[in-house]
Amino acid sequence: MLVGSREVERRMMKFQSPLFLFCFLSIAILGICKAEDSLPLNDDVLGLIVFKSAIYDPFSHLESWSEDDSSPCAWEFIKCNPRNGRVSEVSLDGLGLSGKMGRGLEKLQDLKVLSLSNNNLTGSISPEFALITGLERLNLSQNNLNGNIPSSVANMSSIQFLDLSENSLSGPISDDLFENCQSLRFIALAGNHLEGAFPTTLSRCVNLNHQNMSNNHFSGDPNFKEMFQSLTRLRTLDLSNNELSGQLPFGISAMHNLKELLLQGNHFSGSIPTDIGFCPHLSTLDFSHNLFTGALPESLQRLNALNFFSLSNNVLDGDFPQWINKLSSLEYLDFSGNNLQGSLPMSIGEMNALEFLDLSNNGLTGNIPTSMALCGSLSVIQLSGNALNGSIPEGLFDMELNELDLSRNELTGSIPSGSSELFESLQVLDLSGNNLTGGLPAEMGLYSKLRYLNLSWNSFQSRLPPEIGYYQNLTVLDLRNSALTGSIPEDICDSGSIRILQLDENSLTGPIPNEIGNCSSLFLLSLSYNSLTGPIPPSVSLLKKLKILKLEFNQLSGEIPQDLGKLENLLAVNISYNRLIGRLPAGPGSIFQNLDQSALEGNLGICSPLLRGPCKMNVPKPLVLDPNAYGNHGGDQNQDDEPSRSTGSFRHHRFLSVSAIVAISAAAVIAVGVMVITLINVSARRKLAFVDNALESMCSSSTKSGSVAAGKLILFDSKSSPDWISSSLESILNKAAEIGGGVFGTVYKASLGGEGKVVAIKKLVTSNIVEYPEDFDREVRTLGRARHQNLIPLRGYYWTPQLQLLVSDYAPEGSLQAKLHERPPSAAPLTWATRFKIVLGTAKGLAHLHHSIRPPIIHYNVKPSNILLDEHMNPKISDFGLARLLTKLDKHVISSRFQSALGYVAPELACQSLRVNEKCDVFGFGVLILEIVTGRRPVEYGEDNVMILSDHVRVLLEQGNALDCVDPSMGNYPEDEVSPVLKLALVCTSQIPSSRPSMAEVVQILQVIKTPLPQRMEAF
Known part of the structure; x- marks a missing residue:
């Protein structure tokens, strides 16, 4: 059975x-x-x-x-x-x-x-x-379908609705696909991997109402002219986030039924068509993230139905439109990241429907209109990165706002007190980078929903109010460089929600409160450049999530709590220039044992082999203080038994002996030092004398002409500065000797003097160069004082009104650019050890420019061609700070420099904001890391697509395949070093400047990576 x-x-x-x-x-x-x-x-x-x-x-x-x-x-x-x-x-x-x-x-x-x-x-x-010949609606969207779209779809002549969006379809679209599309009303192919030219036959779909081809890789000119003339019934046209280019021609008004026009995230250029205002039903217009130029057409004011309007991140200029209030239905307005000038009109207060306003990173001037407070629906106001002045209208603090960002302007006066509506609604407040005074109002403690508060870089001249600890939802508190005084409130972390606390560069005094341990969510604590005293509280060891600790340039004393060595997530620490002593915290995952000298120096007695000073410990005082007691076999009893006279005599004799030994030793050290310095000076003079002699000999043959004004050669390390005739330089500044060039000038290799010493001579562009010799001398000498083992030293300069030269050391191994991308087949590729050395050395050089020189020197142009290599493959940064020699950073120079450093431009610079800072260099350094590790260029063009290296690596990292992008020519490499280095690079290339680490922190992280610790790698 x-x-x-x-x-x-x-x-x-x-x-x-x-x-x-x-x-x-x-x-x-x-x-x-x-x-x-x-x-x-x-x-x-x-x-x-x-x-x-x-x-x-x-x-x-x-x-x-x-x-x-x-x-x-x-x-x-x-x-x-x-x-x-x-x-x-x-x-x-x-x-x-x-x-x-x-x-x-x-x-x-x-x-x-x-x-x-x-x-x-x-x-x-x-x-x-x-x-299926009668099929009218086909919806296969939001699946995982792949492959090409079959051309047989063209035979479905009855199809009216076709939605293949949000799949993984790829390849080009055949022009035959839309041969019989007269019935088609709706087509959506968005969110795939389609590429190639835009299908021109789509213009034959004369009854089309909705077209969405967004988020693909279409490229080239979509032939808008034919599309505008044919698709007169179109209501939605979405080509956003592709790689399309070309200009929008006149004739867009033929699409008089158009309601949504979305072209953002492409490479469209030229001016905005003047007839666009004659599309009366247009409700959504998004041209953001393109290359549109010129002023806004006056016809735009006719778009009475428009409720979403974004032109952000283009190159638009001209005055801000005074007719903006005519767009009475507007709810969302974003003109950020352009070059708009002029002032904001008072009539902006008539825009009663407006909910979102972003005009940041333009060139707007004048006051913030008080009428803006009449926009009763506004919830987000972003006006950062302009030149607005005057005081903050008090009415803005009576509104029910979610976000208010007025940072990086020229605002003065005090912070308004605020109203109950704002107390209950505001989540983001950024007033940083202004000239605000008057202190922090006590009412600020009433902002119950505030998550982000940034008041840094102002001049409040007040104490930190105790109400600062009342914020229950605050995650970021940034009060750097705000002229704050007094002590840090004990209840600053009562909420327990703060993740970033930055109080650097103020005049804070007193101890770090022990209650700092209540900041259980903290991962960045930065209290540097204050006058804090007392010990580092042991409660800091309770901050288990802490990743960055910055306490440098204070007056902290005592020993470092040993329990800090148990903070496994800690990635960067700087405790330099305090009064700390004793041993560094130890532990299985302690970062303190791997700190760089720059993070420890300037203390009284920290015990570290990196420091030359004494190692002081807080140990109990000995019971016997007489040196005689340690040398007598009678032990401690000798102190009482010996007569006082003989004891005193012994002490005096011992003191003289020690003093004599010290004096003799010191004299010997000084004598040796003098001899060494003398020999170094003699050697330096001999090495540099060849420059003087060679340049002087080259000039002598051309003095007969007298047609060119004589210039002055200035050598920083030499006493002689001979006159020099610029016309004699033809023997050096010729095409055969040219070894490189860029926006700032051309570089020549020259062999000068009897010793055959090789130097590099940069012939600077004359346009926009500082025109007065004393100003030029001051700026160049500042650059000449920047000496570091990872910087190309500037040895001197030559100046005439017609010609400016810079003399520097020559790097025999050429540039990193040549090693990565121009390597002949016979040359061996760079190993991982060499690449890591280049990464770390470059980081140290940039950190020196940013942190060891005041004011800091910003490179402006970090890229492989500016990283030179010596005979030991040590990196040497060149061209640092040359932008200081420009009278102004005009648009032409900025544009040219960006083209020469494609892919290395920080997003804030691409938005035409000229407020550059050290974080721009950090972004370029992050791209440099990616280029070194992958061996690929930051931007690569295929036949039909463009690969952005940072985006490519980020996608692979999110998929868990980051090591797939490593340069295969490198051979074997340690994954536990390469993987965190790639993660560090992506942190450095963060779109938000404040999220990028400083170069000093980068150096510390790289040094930690060199000693692999798996538990730290996960913390990146």
């Missing part, structure tokens, strides 16, 4: 297999099964059962579909035509189905609607869909 049951089970499973089922159903439909009491399956049942057999249905939604039924009209998700009983609609949206779309559906010859969206279907789109 048991055997029989198992046999029945086996046979039933055989009958349920898809292959047998398909064969059985096929036989049935052909009528081969001729039993009198059985009915043949119709085409609809057959097609749907075959389709179901290839689909995995985890929630049994298709359980009602049975091959025993003669008709599928009673099945779930199926609709039939009542006239003929054939299936007219299959809607399986969002059922969690997976598997491949097999055959079967082509049997449904009366099918009008097929919708399979929001599932997990894979494989390619079957070309046999074209066999």
Whole structure:
């Protein structure tokens, strides 16, 4: 009996297999099964059962579909035509189905609607869909379909609605696809990987209402002129986030039914068409993140129905439109990241529907209109990065705002007290980088929802109010460089939600409160450049999430709490220039044992082999203070038994002996030092004398002409400065000697003097160079004082009104650019050890420019061609700070420099903001790391697409495949070093400048990476 049951089970499973089922159903439909009491399956049942057999249905939604039924009209998700009983609609949206779309559906010859969206279907789109000749709606969106769009879709002449968006479709679109598209009303191919030229035949779809081709890789000019003339019924045109280029021609007004025009995230250029204002129904207009230029057309004020308007991150100029209030329906306005000038009109207060306003990073001047407070619907105001002046209108603090950003302007006066509406709504307040005074109002403690507060870089001249600890939701508190006095409130961390606390560069005094340990969420604590005293509180060791600790340049004393060595997430520490002593915290994951000298120097007695000073410990005082007691075998009793006179005599004798030894030793050290310095000076003079002699000899032959004014050669390390005639430089400044060049000038290799010493001479561009010799001398000498083992030293300069030269050391191994991208096949590729050395050395050089020189020197142009290599492959940064020699950073120079450093431009600079700082160099350094590790250029152009290296690596990292981008020519490499270095690079290339670390922190992190600690790698 048991055997029989198992046999029945086996046979039933055989009958349920898809292959047998398909064969059985096929036989049935052909009528081969001729039993009198059985009915043949119709085409609809057959097609749907075959389709179901290839689909995995985890929630049994298709359980009602049975091959025993003669008709599928009673099945779930199926609709039939009542006239003929054939299936007219299959809607399986969002059922969690997976598997491949097999055959079967082509049997449904009366099918009008097929919708399979929001599932997990894979494989390619079957070309046999074209066999369903009457299909009107096809929705396969939000699946995982791949491959090309089959050209046979062109045969579906009755199709009206086609949605293939949010899949993984790829390849170009055939021009034949839209040959018979007269019925097409809706097409959406967004969110795929489609590439190549935009399909021009789409303009034949004259009845099209909605077109969405966004978030693909289409490139080239989409031929707008023909599209505008043909698609007159179009209501939505979305080509956003592609790689399209070209200009928008006049004629857009032909699309008079247009409601949404979305072209953001492309490379469109030229001016905005003047007739765009004659699209009366336009409600959404987004041209952001393109290259549009010129002023805003006056016709835009006619768009009375417009409620979303974004032109951000273009190159638009001219005055801010005074007619902006004419756009009475506007709810969202974003003109940020352009070059708009002028003042804001008082009429802006008439925009009652406006909810979001972003005009940041332009050149706006004048006061903030007080009428802006009349915009009752406003919830976000962003005016940062302009030149607005005057005081903050008090009315803004009476509004129900969620975000107020007035940072990096020239505002004065005090912070308004605020109202109950603002107390209950404000989440982000940024007033940093202004000239505000008057202290922090006590009412600020009433902002119950405030998450981000940045008041840094102002002149409040007040104490930190105790109310600062009242914020229950505050995660970021930045009060750097705000002229704050007094002590740090004990309850500053009562909320426990603060993640970033920055109080640097104030005049804070007193101890760090022990209650700092209550900041349980803190990962950045920065209290540097104050006058804090007392010890580092042991409670800091309770901050388990802490990653960065900056306490440098204070007056902290005592020993460092040893429990700090247990902070496993700590990545960067700086405790330099305090009064700390004793041992560094130890532990299995302690960062303190791997700190760089720059993070420890300037203390009284920290015990570290990196420091030259004494190692002082807080140890108990000895009971016996007399030196005689340690030298006498009688032990401690000798102090009482010996006569006082003989004891005193012994002490005096011992003191004289020690003093004599010290004096003799010191004299010997000084004498040796004098001799060494003398020899160094003699050697330096001999090495530099060749420059004087060679340049003087080259000048002597050309003094006869007298047609060119004589210049002065200034050598920083030499007393002689001979006159020099610029015309004599033809022997050096010739094409054959040229070894490089850039925006700031051309570089020549020269062999000068009898010793054959090779130097590099940079001939600077004369445009916009400082025109007075004394100003030029001052700036160049500042650069000449920047000496570091990872910097190319500037040895001197030559100046005439017509010619300016800089003399520096020559790097024999050339540039990093040549080693990475111009390596001949016979040359060995750079190993990981060499690449890491270059990364770390470059970081140290930039850190020296940023942190060891006041004011800091910003490089402005970090890229591989400016990283030179000496004979030991040590990196030497060149061209640092040359922008200081420019009278102004005008648009031409900025634009040219960006083109020469493609891919290295920080986003804030690409937005045309000239407020550059050290974080711009950090961004360039991050891209440099990626280029070194991957061996690829920061921007690479394919035939149909553009690869942005940082985006490429970030995607691979999110997918867990970051090591797939490592340069394969590098050979073997330690993954536990390469992986965190890539993560550090992505942190450095953060789009938000404040999220990037400083170069000093980068150096510390790299040194930690060199000593691999897995638990730290996860903290990046």
